[in-house]
Amino acid sequence: MLDLPLIWAGLLALGIFIYVALDGFDLGIGLLFPFLATDEERDTAMNTVAPVWDGNETWLILGGGGLFAAFPLAYAVVMPALYAPFIIMLLALVFRGVAFEYRWRDPTHKRIWDVSFVFGSALATFMQGIVLGTFVQGIEVEGRAYAGGWWDWLTPFTVTVGFALCAGYALLGAGWLVLKTDNALREQAYRFAKRAAISTFVFVVVVSVWTPFLSPEIFTRWFSLPNLYWVAPVPLLTAATAALVAWGIRGQRDTVIYPATLVLLGLCFVGLGVGLTPYIVPRAITIQDAAAPDSSLLFMLVGALLMLPLILGYTAYSYWIFRGKVRPGDGGYH
């Protein structure tokens, strides 16, 4: 028989990774927004993501909905444990989502909606980092409910991961901008990419060194034999990918930075996952324990296998239609 819970854990991880790949760069644009020199540059930067942003954000709904559907127990434990970060993230996404429309509707208050876009993007990213950090750090569970306090998610480690994710998304955003713009804006994006890359590399090292010391269990997972042979390639590949990102920035290779950054974040994802399996709520609830009954999982799997290729297909088609560089006041685009 198929191991449906494991398949769903894999699909969910894939969904979250696609979310990071897609919404990561448009949140990153929000993080870089205040550093752009002119209003025209901000307009152009926003127009590079305007036709695709809400499709990107739908993957976050899939993440929440998928966790609810496939692992209701995990959802029921994780949401109260991360109550404040989730609420703040959602409100921040409201601030940033409305800005896409409002700033064009109300030229006299454009500045307000620009601030709303920046502040919303930054706070949402930071809170996603907090959520990720809390997942690595662990969640206290008793019976079938969260048993920790209201502020357990706020620790030096989670805050560090929060800033780390901001650096990572900013790098994705810069990588996207060099792909989609030219001239002065592209040059500017390369300067952003350089700074974001340096911050990202530093944070990756700090978080990687810190993580094994969070719990003895994660430590053994990494440093006992024969595990070490299996996990050792992860940091090595991470270092190689970081070098690739640096090479792309140094040589101004437009098409290298975004994909290489994505691989880098993917490897970090795998690195964090090493300490997590077979749990879905770290060191408390396993994937198998949290899973919905097979009848639910199978019913959804049929839908997912039919729909996901279709979704990926028309999402790719939409990106294809809007391919190419976006220029200021680009008539064809608007």
Added chain:
Amino acid sequence: MFEFFDASMLARLQFAFTVSFHIIFPAFSIGLASYLFVLEGLWLKTDNPVYLNLYKYWLKIFAVAFGMGVVSGLVMSYQFGTNWSVFSDRAGPVIGPLLAYEVLTAFFLEAGFLGIMLFGMERVGKRLHFFATTMVAVGTLLSATWILSVNSWMQTPTGHAVNALGQFVPVDWLAIIFNPSFPYRLVHMTLASYLTVSFVVGGVGAWHLLRNRANPEARKMFSMAMWMATFVAPLQIFAGDLHGLNTLEHQPIKVAAMEGHWERQTGAPFLLFAWPDSAAEENVFELGIPYASALVLTHDIDGETPGLTDVPASDRPPVGLVFWSFRIMLLIGSLMALIGVYSAWLRWRGRLYDTPWLQRAAVWMGPSGFVAVLAGWIVTEVGRQPFTVYGLLRTSDSLAPVDAPAVAASLIAFIVVYFALFGAGTYYIIRMMGETPDGQGPQTGAPQRAAGTTPLASMQPAMNKPTTNTGGA
């Protein structure tokens, strides 16, 4: 006083607040997406520029409303977990997959094609653009289908079993999806959404007709809206009646609350006015039409109808709220049908556009659909209290292990943010509705891009030379 605001009550208020705000946007965008589909279809078929101008006009408004719907909906998908985690754990195996299907079949479809709909005309040509509009409209309807299936299962649960952990687990998916109240709720809500948009469109058309009777766009949209009022408003009353009879069969106590009937009785009156007193289990004052309720509900003057005292007080919903919301909905529905009849008469007499009385009434009725939708949802959601899964899981047993201060703080944050941001959005929408729909674009303070403004202004050239990629990939 303060024990009233325990975590449970605060969590309920928070859900009621966020979902009430949210429902306004989908109710609008479901109807508006279909309207845009009709407009673009008619433009392609007839080549009449009036349809294209109307399409451009309403697309801008759609973009803002849709954006607000997306972000307020995102909040909903996480709120099940933050405030109602026990419910999520118990009901997740049944409703989770339905919500997942909603995301997979509807949300991605809407979001994926919205970009093309708003920005893609020059890049894809008008046939593919129409396809994108169609997909967005289909997506909104699919979304309504799934979410109403979830809601209906919570009202009339079937097709499940309960496992050792107390979870509802699926046994028969078809019975779950097509549970007894689902078809009625789906029809009633879809029609409600169409009517809401019809009256918004009719109100905006009437507003501009009162200023310029000759404006072809205003005439066209007003006429289309009044056709809808003539045919759909009576249809909605019929569908609502069927939905009510279905509720009588499956949730008789909800119907007793809607009617304000405390005692099981035969030949019950329909109460036009009453002040229900839950402590005394009676109405302080009543004014009713004898036998009317019995006749409507049982199609028999001497038919027997349920009373609230059929069940213990702990199993009854708050009566006053349900009773009055139901009357507000009925009143608005009747006024809509009245406008439909009056406009049909004037149309027949050839005076549809020249009767300021009708136009003034239509302006006033512009936002009425939203009020009716909210009132209707209050009837059905408050009316099924005190249960989340009707008869099986109590609201008080569904709550997350949250403390009152945390829920209170987040509730205040939601109230402040929603009123500020969605208030601004509503203001922008109303301002756009104030612009004259003549295909000339806004006269003052022209937004430079905005979803829809410029891309559609350049639709005409796109008719001749479809698909050019000016971006240089």
